[in-house]
Amino acid sequence: MQNSGYAIVAEVRHRELRTRLGLGAFIGATAFVVAPSVWPILWYSAVLLGQVLDEIVFSPLRRDPRVTPSAARKVMCCVSAALNVAIYSSISAYCWLYGGEVGRVFATVQVAGGLLHVSLHMHHQRALLLSAAIPHGLYFLGLPILWAAWNGVWHEMLVAVGCALYIGHLVVAVRQNSATTMALREANRKADEERARAQVANAAKSDFLATISHEIRTPMNAVISAANLLKASELQPAQRDHVAMLVDAGDVLMGLLNDVLDFSKIEAGKMELEHAEMDVRERMVALSRLWEARASASGLKLVMAVDEAVPDRVWTDPLRVQQILFNLISNAVKFTEAGQVTVHAGWCERLEGLRIEVTDTGCGIPEDRLPHIFESFEQVEAGTTRRYGGTGLGLAISRRLARLMGGDLTVESTPGEGSCFVLEVPVALEGQAAADADVVEPEATTLAGMSILVVDDHEVNRRILSLLLEPHGCELTLAENGAEAVELGATRRFDAILMDMQMPVMDGLEASRRLREEGANRDTPVIALTANAMDTHRAAWDVIGVADFLTKPIDPVRLFNSLAHACASRSTAPTLAEVA
Ligand code: ADP
Numbered sequence: 001m002q003n004s005g006y007a008i009v010a011e012v013r014h015r016e017l018r019t020r021l022g023l024g025a026f027i028g029a030t031a032f033v034v035a036p037s038v039w040p041i042l043w044y045s046a047v048l049l050g051q052v053l054d055e056i057v058f059s060p061l062r063r064d065p066r067v068t069p070s071a072a073r074k075v076m077c078c079v080s081a082a083l084n085v086a087i088y089s090s091i092s093a094y095c096w097l098y099g100g101e102v103g104r105v106f107a108t109v110q111v112a113g114g115l116l117h118v119s120l121h122m123h124h125q126r127a128l129l130l131s132a133a134i135p136h137g138l139y140f141l142g143l144p145i146l147w148a149a150w151n152g153v154w155h156e157m158l159v160a161v162g163c164a165l166y167i168g169h170l171v172v173a174v175r176q177n178s179a180t181t182m183a184l185r186e187a188n189r190k191a192d193e194e195r196a197r198a199q200v201a202n203a204a205k206s207d208f209l210a211t212i213s214h215e216i217r218t219p220m221n222a223v224i225s226a227a228n229l230l231k232a233s234e235l236q237p238a239q240r241d242h243v244a245m246l247v248d249a250g251d252v253l254m255g256l257l258n259d260v261l262d263f264s265k266i267e268a269g270k271m272e273l274e275h276a277e278m279d280v281r282e283r284m285v286a287l288s289r290l291w292e293a294r295a296s297a298s299g300l301k302l303v304m305a306v307d308e309a310v311p312d313r314v315w316t317d318p319l320r321v322q323q324i325l326f327n328l329i330s331n332a333v334k335f336t337e338a339g340q341v342t343v344h345a346g347w348c349e350r351l352e353g354l355r356i357e358v359t360d361t362g363c364g365i366p367e368d369r370l371p372h373i374f375e376s377f378e379q380v381e382a383g384t385t386r387r388y389g390g391t392g393l394g395l396a397i398s399r400r401l402a403r404l405m406g407g408d409l410t411v412e413s414t415p416g417e418g419s420c421f422v423l424e425v426p427v428a429l430e431g432q433a434a435a436d437a438d439v440v441e442p443e444a445t446t447l448a449g450m451s452i453l454v455v456d457d458h459e460v461n462r463r464i465l466s467l468l469l470e471p472h473g474c475e476l477t478l479a480e481n482g483a484e485a486v487e488l489g490a491t492r493r494f495d496a497i498l499m500d501m502q503m504p505v506m507d508g509l510e511a512s513r514r515l516r517e518e519g520a521n522r523d524t525p526v527i528a529l530t531a532n533a534m535d536t537h538r539a540a541w542d543v544i545g546v547a548d549f550l551t552k553p554i555d556p557v558r559l560f561n562s563l564a565h566a567c568a569s570r571s572t573a574p575t576l577a578e579v580a
Contacts, residue, residue, distance in 0.1 A: 004061070004065070004066075004067075004068055004069060004125075005124040005125030005126075005128070006061050006069050006073075006074065006077060006125055006128065007061045007062065007064075007065035007066075007069075008065075008124040008125070009058075009077075009121070009122050009124050009125050009128050010058040010059070010061035010062045010065075010077075011062055011065070012121045012122075012124075013054065013058055013121070014055070014058065014059075014062055016121060017051060017055070020051065020088075021047075021048070021051065024044055024047045024088065025044065027091055027110060028040045028041070028043060028044040028047075028091065030106065031043070031091050031094060031095050031099070031106075034095055034098075034099035034100075034102060034103045034106060035094065035095065035098035035099045035103060037098070039094055040091065040094070043087075043090065043091050043094070046087050046090075047084075047087055047088055050080075050083060050084040050087045050088070051084065053080055053083070053084075054080045054081070054084050057073075057076045057077055057080040058077060058080070060073065061073070061077070074127065077128060078127050078128055078131040079131070081122070081128050081131045081132040082131040082132065082134070082135055084132075085114070085118065085131075085132045085133075085135040085136055086135040088114065089110075089111055089114055089135060089136055089139045090139075091107075091110070092106075092107035092108075092110050092111045092139050092143065093107070093139065093143060095107040095110070096143050096147065104143075104147075107143060108140075108143075108144075108159065108163070111136055111139045111140045111143075112140065112163075112166060114136050115133060115136045115137065115140060115166075115167070115170060116170065118132040118133055118136060119133065119170055119173070119174045119177075120177075123174050123177050123178050123181065124181065129174070137167060140163045140166075140167065141160055141163050141164060141167070144156060144157065144159040144160040144163060145157065145160045148160070202267070205264065206264060206265075206270065209260070209261060209264045216257055217257070217551070217552045217553065218458055218461065218552065219460075220250065220253060220254060220257070220552070220553055221461065221464070221552035221553035221554060222458075222460040222461065222464060222553075223246065223250050223553075224247065224250040224251075224254070224553040225464040225467075225468070225553055225554050225556075226460075226464065227243055227246040227247045227250060228247065228556070229464070229467055229468070230243045230246075231243050231244070231247060250553075254553065259393045259394070259397060260393070262397050262401075263376065263393055263396065263397050263400075266397065266400045266401070266404070271401075271404060273317045273320060273404060273405060274317045274318075274319065274320075275315055275316070275317065275428075276315065276316075276317070276318055277313055277314075277315055277318075278313065278314055278315070278316055278318035278321065278427075279312060279313055280306060280310055280311070280312065280313070280314060280345060280354065281306050281310075281312060283318065283321070283322060283325075284304050284306055284343065284345060285304070286322075287304070287322070287325055287326065287329060287343070288302060288304045288343075290326075291329050291330075291333060291341075294333060295333050295341060298333060298336075298337075299337075299338060300333060300336055300338070300339065300340055300341055301339070301340035301341070302329075302333075302340070302341050302343075303340055303341070303342045303343070304342075304343050304344075305342070305343070305344045305345070306344075306345045307344075307345065307346040307347060309346065309347040310345050310346065310347050310354065311347075311429060314353075314354065314427035314428065314429060315427060315428035315429070315430065316353075316354075316405065316425060316427040316428070317405060320401050320405065321354075321405075321423075321425060323397075323398070323401065324398040324401055324402060324409065324423055325343070325356065325358070325423070327394040327395065327397070327398045328358040328398065328421045328423070329341065329343060329358060330394070331394065331395070331421075332358050332359075332360035332362065332419070332421075333360075335360065335362040335363050335419075336360040336361055336362030336363070336418070337362065337363070338361070339360070339361030339362070339418070340360075340361055341358070341359070341360045341361075342357070342358070342359045342360075343356065343357070343358050344356070344357045344359070348424055351407065351424055351425075351426045352426055352427070353406075353407060353424060353425050353426035353427045354423070354424070354425050354427055355422065355423070355424050356422070356423045356424075357420055357421070357422050357423075358420070358421045358423070359418065359419070359420040359421075360418045360419055360420075361417070361418040362418050362419065363415070363416065364413045364414050364415040364416055364417055364418055364419055365411070365413040365415065365419055366415050367413075367415075370411060370413060373395050373411070374395050374396055374399045374409070375396060376392065376393055376396040395409070398423075402423055402424070402425060405425045405426070406425070406426045407423065407424040407425035407426055408423075408424055409421065409422070409423050409424075410422050410424075447469070447472040447473060447474050447560065447563055447564060448472060448473030448474075449473055449474075449475070450473075450474045450475065450495045450496060450563065450567060451474075451475045451477070451492075451493075451494050451495050452469065452474050452475070452476050452477070452494060452495060452496050452497070452498060452563070453476075453477050453479060453485060453488060453489065453494040453496075453497045453498070453521075454466075454476050454477070454478050454479070454498045455479045455480075455481070455482065455484070455485040455497065455498065455499045455500055455503070455508065455511065456480075456498075456500040456503070456529070457480055457481055457500065457502075457503040457504060458500075461500070461552075462478050462480075464554065465498065465554070466478075468554065468556055468559065469559075469563075472560070474563075477492070477494070480503075481503040481504055481505040481506055481511075482499075482503055482505065482506030482507055482508055482510055482511025482514075483505045483506040483511070484505075485497070485499070485506075485511045485515070486506070486511050486514045486515060489515045489519055489520065489521040489524075490519045490520070491520070492520060493520035493521055493524065494521060494524050495524070495567055496524065496525050496526075496527060496547075496563055496566050496567060497512075497515065497521065497524055497525070497526045497527065498527050498529045499511065499512055499526050499527065499528055499529060499546075500529060500530055501528065501530035501541075502530075508528065508530070509540055509541070509544060512526045512528075512544050512546065513544060516544070516545075525546075525547035525548075525566035525567070526544070526546045526547060527546065527547050527548045527549075527550060527562055527563065527566060528541045528546045528548070528549045528550065529550050529552065529554065529559075530549075530550075530551060530552065547562070547565075547566040548562040548565070548566065550562060
């Protein structure tokens with residue numbers, strides 16, 4: 001809803017108050033010089049009083065500009081405007097009557113100025129404009145007419161004719177101005193409507209992405225898990241190559257999917273940052289380990305350096321910092337054919353944070369492309385995707401993440417010589433100590449003999465879980481949806497439940513809630529195993545109080561750890577329901 005015309009005038013009048021008072025003082029002083037007496041002083045005092053009254057009457061409109069004023073408030077505003085103008089312009093009558101020739105010229109010009117002033121700042125509201133313009137107009141036309149009639153010098157009526165012409169011009173100008181203002185207001189209203197519509201569409205896009213991510217992750221989970229199982233089996237060398245291709249392609253696809261998800265989360269304002277301890281040097285060593293082989297395979301030297309001024313431990317979002325550095329190093333290695341890639345971490349006093357430079361001796365980026373490489377889906381050359389892979393999302397995500405963290409990501413580059421990307425992020429030097437999670441080492445024997453209820457509507461997922469867990473001695477019971485799980489859970493107690501989220505008949509959240517309510521599995525650890533990677537889904541599971549939240553594709557090591565941890569904490573917890 002837009003501000004009312006009254007509120008706009010109230011705001012403008014308040015803004016102009018000091019100008020009106022200053023001008024009033026000047027006019028009063030001039031009137032005193034033209035015709036010295038006590039009247040100009042009394043006049044200015046009346047002006048001051050009038051302005052105080054005006055402030056009081058208009059102030060509620062300034063406080064709540066979107067509220068439509070009551071009829072009584074509107075009348076008060078119009079009366080106040082008319083009264084103030086009547087007082088303000090009364091000095092012109094004084095100058096006209098007592099100031100001689102000069103006084104009359106001064107009075108005419110002063111009222112003309114007043115008329116122009118109210119026309120400009122009150123045209124937003126017609127009733128207010130008329131209330132202010134009419135008293136001015138009466139002085140403007142009345143003084144020359146009355147003067148000519150009183151003195152019987154009719155040719156002086158020409159002054160009144162000139163004033164009438166001036167008013168005519170002013171009316172045309174004000175109409176034009178009002179039409180422009182109305183058009184502008186209409187355009188603003190439409191823009192507001194469009195913005196609201198875009199926000200709704202954006203929310204729908206976010207939901208759509210959550211669904212798509214679920215749909216893509218489920219078959220991806222099957223592909224990657226099956227490929228990993230194949231990899232661990234006896235294979236011919238040629239078969240091993242084919243499986244390696246499958247695994248690599250799966251990883252690339254997951255990377256793309258995660259990029260698209262990250263980007264849409266940032267766009268929808270749903271990206272949540274973590275706050276955790278990070279060992280800067282350890283993180284750099286880990287990155288170096290990750291990239292060294294790849295860099296030297298391309299004939300590049302990878303140099304990592306951390307300044308002494310950088311504290312060992314800082315508080316930030318370690319995963320996101322690592323994600324940005326990973327992107328930068330990946331690009332540096334990708335776009336450098338010879339020479340070296342240097343990652344240098346320093347301390348930035350201004351920001352009280354890390355300043356990490358990733359410099360390469362690669363092809364560089366032309367100056368006219370530099371501002372665009374941080375835009376989504378932007379690549380310097382059209383053939384980049386074909387030649388090097390990538391989507392043009394990495395830098396867009398990285399810069400947005402850096403800015404979300406309160407820092408920035410910038411670049412300097414010389415074509416043919418190389419590029420230097422600078423990541424600056426503010427960090428805290430201490431934070432809340434994280435509750436030390438009990439880390440349970442996965443023991444081969446821990447899982448043996450465990451009875452696990454697997455709930456998933458996709459047959460391929462159930463098969464993969466069987467393939468992963470049965471060789472470790474787990475005893476699996478399979479259910480196709482939440483309702484089946486609740487039925488099975490009513491009669492039999494399990495050591496752990498692996499629960500999918502979206503399923504027909506009854507979803508995983510509802511089934512977990514029911515299993516928790518009563519029956520043999522009230523305290524059985526539930527591990528959410530879902531393709532829904534969005535933070536909102538994680539929050540929904542947190543409300544139920546699941547033991548862990550694992551996303552697909554299934555990472556076997558995480559799955560074993562999670563099961564071992566859930567069962568270890570359960571064996572020490574009091575049992576609420578024993579099976580008869
Ligand atoms: P991509 O997935 O294509 O690598 P990015 O957003 O990470 O997407 O990078 C966008 C583009 O910026 C790249 O395609 C490349 O043209 C250019 N670029 C990024 N880093 C470098 C670099 N270190 N040297 C030269 N060009 C780079």
